[in-house]
Amino acid sequence: MYYDPVETMDRAALESLQAERLRQTIEIAKRSPFYAERLKGLEPGDIKSPANITSLPFTTKDDLRNQYPHGLLARPLDDFVRLHASSGTTGTPVAVFYTQKDLDTWADLMARSMYCCGCRKSDVLQNTSGYGLFTGGLGIHYGSERLGMLTIPAGAGNTKRQIKMILDHQVTVLHIIPSFALYFAQQVREAGYDPKDMPWRIALIGAEPHTEQARAKIEQLMHIKAYNSYGLSEMNGPGVAFECVHQKGMHLWEDAYIAEVINPETGEHVAEGEVGELVMTTLTREGMPIIRYRTRDLTRFIPGECECGRTHRRIDRIAGRADDMMILKGVNIYPMQIEQCLMAMPEVGQNYLIELVREGVSDQMRVKVEIKDEYFVEDMRALQGLQKRIAKNLCSEILVTPRVELCQSESIPKAQGKAVRVVDLRGKE
Amino acid sequence: MYYDPVETMDRAALESLQAERLRQTIEIAKRSPFYAERLKGLEPGDIKSPANITSLPFTTKDDLRNQYPHGLLARPLDDFVRLHASSGTTGTPVAVFYTQKDLDTWADLMARSMYCCGCRKSDVLQNTSGYGLFTGGLGIHYGSERLGMLTIPAGAGNTKRQIKMILDHQVTVLHIIPSFALYFAQQVREAGYDPKDMPWRIALIGAEPHTEQARAKIEQLMHIKAYNSYGLSEMNGPGVAFECVHQKGMHLWEDAYIAEVINPETGEHVAEGEVGELVMTTLTREGMPIIRYRTRDLTRFIPGECECGRTHRRIDRIAGRADDMMILKGVNIYPMQIEQCLMAMPEVGQNYLIELVREGVSDQMRVKVEIKDEYFVEDMRALQGLQKRIAKNLCSEILVTPRVELCQSESIPKAQGKAVRVVDLRGKE
Known part of the structure; x- marks a missing residue:
């Protein structure tokens, strides 16, 4: 054995x-x-x-x-x-x-x-x-x-x-x-x-x-x-x-x-x-x-x-x-954590983008997420529910609540070569 | 040791x-x-x-x-x-x-x-x-x-x-x-x-x-x-x-x-x-x-x-x-023997061709040999001497005396890909 x-x-x-x-x-x-x-x-x-x-x-x-x-x-x-x-x-x-x-x-x-x-x-x-x-x-x-x-x-x-x-x-x-x-x-x-x-x-x-x-x-x-x-x-x-x-x-x-x-x-x-x-x-x-x-x-x-x-x-x-680690509000976060969390949800499509921004004195994370066509419905309440669930799932993984934006499929620009998943805009806006 | x-x-x-x-x-x-x-x-x-x-x-x-x-x-x-x-x-x-x-x-x-x-x-x-x-x-x-x-x-x-x-x-x-x-x-x-x-x-x-x-x-x-x-x-x-x-x-x-x-x-x-x-x-x-x-x-x-x-x-x-062996007058001959013999002579150029022909009831070997420009002189006697030396060297290697023809460099057609060194014309002429 x-x-x-x-x-x-x-x-x-x-x-x-x-x-x-x-x-x-x-x-x-x-x-x-x-x-x-x-x-x-x-x-x-x-x-x-x-x-x-x-x-x-x-x-x-x-x-x-x-x-x-x-x-x-x-x-x-x-x-x-x-x-x-x-x-x-x-x-x-x-x-x-x-x-x-x-x-x-x-x-x-x-x-x-x-x-x-x-x-x-x-x-x-x-x-x-x-x-x-x-x-x-x-x-x-x-x-x-x-x-x-x-x-x-x-x-x-x-x-x-x-x-x-x-x-x-x-x-x-x-x-x-x-x-x-x-x-x-x-x-x-x-x-x-x-x-x-x-x-x-x-x-x-x-x-x-x-x-x-x-x-x-x-x-x-x-x-x-x-x-x-x-x-x-x-x-x-x-x-x-x-x-x-x-x-x-x-x-x-x-x-x-x-x-x-x-x-x-x-x-x-x-x-x-x-x-x-x-x-x-x-x-x-x-x-x-x-x-x-x-x-x-x-x-x-x-x-x-x-x-x-x-x-x-x-x-x-x-x-x-x-080397890929981000620090947000003193918490260490890795892009792979976010990816795994997103990809486990059936509604999520192929692409996503993480943006780090400064709002006043505080840093925030925005996550833009493509949603599969069949879930991108007219019902506003359903979409808001999905948005909240994604944010909650992410928070339980990374201990920070990001702002989640739902996007239509293929609306996030694809990078040539290796995918760009994180954009750090802090101090650059 | x-x-x-x-x-x-x-x-x-x-x-x-x-x-x-x-x-x-x-x-x-x-x-x-x-x-x-x-x-x-x-x-x-x-x-x-x-x-x-x-x-x-x-x-x-x-x-x-x-x-x-x-x-x-x-x-x-x-x-x-x-x-x-x-x-x-x-x-x-x-x-x-x-x-x-x-x-x-x-x-x-x-x-x-x-x-x-x-x-x-x-x-x-x-x-x-x-x-x-x-x-x-x-x-x-x-x-x-x-x-x-x-x-x-x-x-x-x-x-x-x-x-x-x-x-x-x-x-x-x-x-x-x-x-x-x-x-x-x-x-x-x-x-x-x-x-x-x-x-x-x-x-x-x-x-x-x-x-x-x-x-x-x-x-x-x-x-x-x-x-x-x-x-x-x-x-x-x-x-x-x-x-x-x-x-x-x-x-x-x-x-x-x-x-x-x-x-x-x-x-x-x-x-x-x-x-x-x-x-x-x-x-x-x-x-x-x-x-x-x-x-x-x-x-x-x-x-x-x-x-x-x-x-x-x-x-x-x-x-x-x-698989490359030729049989001529009952003797086994390999193209590599001929190549080694020719390449050991400083007068011999890049290319050569072995032809097997039937003359009457007897098989013969013709060897066409390119001669380097500097040896391809006007002096007929010198060329005949070279021709004889090549034939003699070959005979001592393969035990058969071939007919040697001297050619100017690049006069023997080059094959595409693997070089063709032997042409068996016996019964095909």
Whole structure:
């Protein structure tokens, strides 16, 4: 039922393991030029429990860039066997180095993650993501082989061949990027197949943030169970957190990482269950440990225990980037919160726009919302009711009551490229 | 000096090891549906020495296609963790399956191969080939990690980023496809770098047949040592045979494979040192053994011992495909033999054409050869001398004296796409 007994370890033992590994991590990290300086005066013995991690300084993406390429290496370069790097030819990239032991640990975490959502040795996995410097490709690949699944390194593209291989080899697990999944489902239908008749049963759909609605659509169109996951190359790659079969948040592997959720403005921990910036510390990496890494990803711990019996806490799907945060009347608000709230209402159409304005000495939020044609009726009272319900739903999510304006469909101008959802007009009106 | 003691094993012990492993291979192979039938009545004990392999039937690419996907599997599908397949959406592909042990054996062969041409743990390898179903990408990748080199899975394309990573990470070994190497050298110069100042020292340039001249050009333009290798996915992928630092042919790993060179018409072994079709048998594959596989690749064993001390015999660079063979006056001739002979003469230009004609009851070969402008002089006697020298050089290579016609440069029509080098006019004139 579990890949590794550590998954159900009781919390006290797990936290004691975290403290022990955090001490080791500090000791190892101090062998790198960067942490030798950054952790000066700090002794591993100062750590009595994982809660003491707050005494350590943060590490940011800029730190990684400034230390490129070797500043965070805690061992001689000869000891490393793999390098992944962020893409881009301009600017300084971020590079992550792995020893063989680091690759083994990562492959084990990946295998555990896939087992957790129902993958087994007898499954056949087709990896439809690109390989190369992107950790998603090789990460899933090594984990799949480690679990003993027959692994097909199909790579990206060539939809026709993908379909042929899925049928020829009775593929039961797909690694597929969410935005490709919807296109792929369409292609399968156009090739004359009913997704119901495809051999697949599990889609691993991490790599891109997506909504619960998008997952539901993938599951329905592909006739598959789709499992969300979380990872980033600074923390190895995929396999940091993974959904179990209950699909109620992603178990974050706390024997391998310490996760914190902070207020990105203050750096303090948010209250349990509140959304904030995820901060991650590696506990099992020997080559390039990273301490209190500011991921800029927004999420929250899901309170309570999971039915699956795993004791590792769950994080919620990524609710956006810390860089997108708005502050209104002292409250932190993320556009994704508003989107999720709006998209859960059947009357709401495709587009919306958030405007921040100053009225006198006070800041206000206006939310313009397109309403589907069939709900845009003449009955003034019905529209006012809808308007109030939207405002109430938003207030319960973001703790601020916005002014809601209902608009006809396609009346909000569409942006070229990435959608513009927030316009801050404060001090500009 | 060697990666594995088996590389210098004396021939008698090596052949005894081959016989033992061939017996095991037959025993395992007979568990597959295909070989259960094909090897019916044949007992492993019938094999006393590797020479007895001639009593076994050949396996062809058509056999692999007809048995697609599972006919050659000697174990339950659950035991396999990797699949590679030939590309193409039309026609039946060829699929090769690997167990974890098969992947380990292959990674070891790859590591041995790279060590053989001078790669060491302290090297940094950048893999510029595509990954996915093509065995070249993951094959080199796993071998590089196995050897302990820092491995950068750059993948194909994005020349600018490739150059940046080579410089940032002081890459010493490149895996690069020969045709890309020449383009890449040019790009490096255009980016303002002198190849002499690049950190690299070794290029692994298998994957595409190429001439000794092409290698020399790569070495000169890139200021690098370029090593040839041989492999095919039916025999795992790359790492079947690899050049040592002496660059005088590729050591074929005879503890892992039995290689034969046959006359593709008769199926009989050619005399030692003669060119023919390479036939390969796996000796260490547990999942999908293949016996006496007709590779259609033309090569020869290089007689004599190598200065490096390895006892495994060397094969020459691939001289073309068995399917290209011409028969003239009972002699087998391959276009590549003629090309190599012509291109070694400084007077010969870019293009040539081989015509086979019937004159009375006898077949003749005409070779039209473009001569560089500076050699195309008025002096009739000099031209006749050149003509005779070309004919004589060709005769010593192909054992038939062709009629040589000298042509001015660009007088032989160029084909669209793949060059047409042979025109068979026999019975059509």
